[in-house]
Amino acid sequence: MSGRKGNLMSVRDDIKVVDATIRDGGLCNNFEFSDEFVRELYKTNIRSGVDYMEFGYKASKTMFDPEKHGKWKFCDEGDLRAIVGENISDMKIAVMADVGRCDYKTDFLPKEESVIDLVRVACYIHQIPAAIEMVEHFHSLGYETSCNIMAISQASWEQVEEALEMLAASSVDVIYLVDSYGSLYPENAGELAKKYYAFAEKANKKVGFHAHNNQNLAFANTIEMLSYGISYLDATAMGMGRGAGNCQMELLLGFLRNPKYNLYGILSFIEKYMIPLKESGITWGFDLQYMFTGQLNRHPRAAMAFTDEKRSDYCEFYKSLLDNF
Numbered sequence: 248m249s250g251r252k253g254n255l256m257s258v259r260d261d262i263k264v265v266d267a268t269i270r271d272g273g274l275c276n277n278f279e280f281s282d283e284f285v286r287e288l289y290k291t292n293i294r295s296g297v298d299y300m301e302f303g304y305k306a307s308k309t310m311f312d313p314e315k316h317g318k319w320k321f322c323d324e325g326d327l328r329a330i331v332g333e334n335i336s337d338m339k340i341a342v343m344a345d346v347g348r349c350d351y352k353t354d355f356l357p358k359e360e361s362v363i364d365l366v367r368v369a370c371y372i373h374q375i376p377a378a379i380e381m382v383e384h385f386h387s388l389g390y391e392t393s394c395n396i397m398a399i400s401q402a403s404w405e406q407v408e409e410a411l412e413m414l415a416a417s418s419v420d421v422i423y424l425v426d427s428y429g430s431l432y433p434e435n436a437g438e439l440a441k442k443y444y445a446f447a448e449k450a451n452k453k454v455g456f457h458a459h460n461n462q463n464l465a466f467a468n469t470i471e472m473l474s475y476g477i478s479y480l481d482a483t484a485m486g487m488g489r490g491a492g493n494c495q496m497e498l499l500l501g502f503l504r505n506p507k508y509n510l511y512g513i514l515s516f517i518e519k520y521m522i523p524l525k526e527s528g529i530t531w532g533f534d535l536q537y538m539f540t541g542q543l544n545r546h547p548r549a550a551m552a553f554t555d556e557k558r559s560d561y562c563e564f565y566k567s568l569l570d571n572f
Contacts, residue, residue, distance in 0.1 A: 251474045258505045261478040263298040265455070266496060269319050270301040270343055271481075271488035275531045276524075278303055278317030284520055285319070286330050288484065293336045294512035295500060299365055299479075301341040302327060307350045327362050339364035343395070344385075346370040346377045351384060358389030365391040367423070372402045375410045379417045386418040393421035393455060393479070399439065400430040400544050411443065415450035421479050422447050422454050426468065429461025429491055429541040433471040440475035448476070455479030458494045460486055461541025461550075463533050465494040470502060484513060485521040490547040490554075491537035530554060535561045539568055 253259050269278075269285060285302070292300045303319030311320060318326045322342045334340055340363050344351055355366070366385045370378035375396070382392045394414055399407065414422050424443055426436070436456075443454045456472040458465035458481065469480055482499045486492035497517065500508045536550035539561075545568065553564055 265299040268483040274489040278319040291516040296507040341365040395423035398427040411446035429459035430544040444476040457481040461537040
């Protein structure tokens with residue numbers, strides 16, 4: 248498929264909105280959200296028509312000390328059920344499992360014993376074989392699965408095609424394109440979308456997109472992607488996420504024409520919870536340092552350090568990035 252799917256007035260029933268506020272936003276505050284915050288976001292997402300809510304990571308407790316991280320770094324079954332009970336809503340529950348950073352063979356219950364519906368396996372492109380091994384394990388336990396290929400802007404076309412061929416032959420349900428560095432523009436994002444969609448459609452799989460906002464393009468790239476058939480769309484409340492953050496949920500819900508999506512719930516949540524969180528000193532969102540790393544297609548870790556140090560010498564920082572290019 249090379250053309251666009253639908254138009255600005257269309258309702259696409261294949262669209263699934265995925266809230267990643269607790270997972271990606273947890274990278275801003277070490278996953279230390281209050282139960283009230285998480286519970287109210289859960290209720291808000293249900294009222295807003297959100298299709299999936301990602302609660303956090305299922306990280307290894309041998310690699311990461313539970314005493315040094317909030318509980319949504321680990322998403323224990325008891326902690327999830329304390330928020331959602333049996334989750335009698337239509338919204339599904341997701342968690343992320345990073346290749347090499349989780350004990351997936353021991354830390355996941357069979358699906359019938361868990362409130363989790365979707366396990367999102369995150370990997371870099373060279374880790375695809377390990378990711379597929381995890382996907383097949385989760386599939387055997389009864390979960391929906393996605394494979395989220397991070398930092399796709401640094402992969403070659405040949406690598407992308409090889410990865411897509413391997414994933415198309417696997418049991419994965421959704422293949423995710425992840426703009427980890429916020430380096431994509433609508434034009435090359437659209438070309439990637441067409442390639443992903445072509446492989447996925449033949450294998451009867453769906454495609455998802457996770458954007459970062461380093462160049463203020465997270466929302467623009469998301470709606471460009473969906474126009475080419477990508478259907479799983481990540482967003483976060485007020486764009487909360489690592490560094491420059493993600494596609495803003497309020498922008499996405501305000502754009503989608505399906506009447507099941509409702510903007511008022513997320514606006515109320517922003518007023519009551521997100522603005523106070525930001526005022527408390529938790530930082531995320533577009534700034535020049537993230538623009539620089541996005542334009543240079545670099546990991547934002549240097550920009551995050553710049554932010555943490557409360558620097559404002561943008562010219563010097565930009566020069567240092569160019570010197571190390």
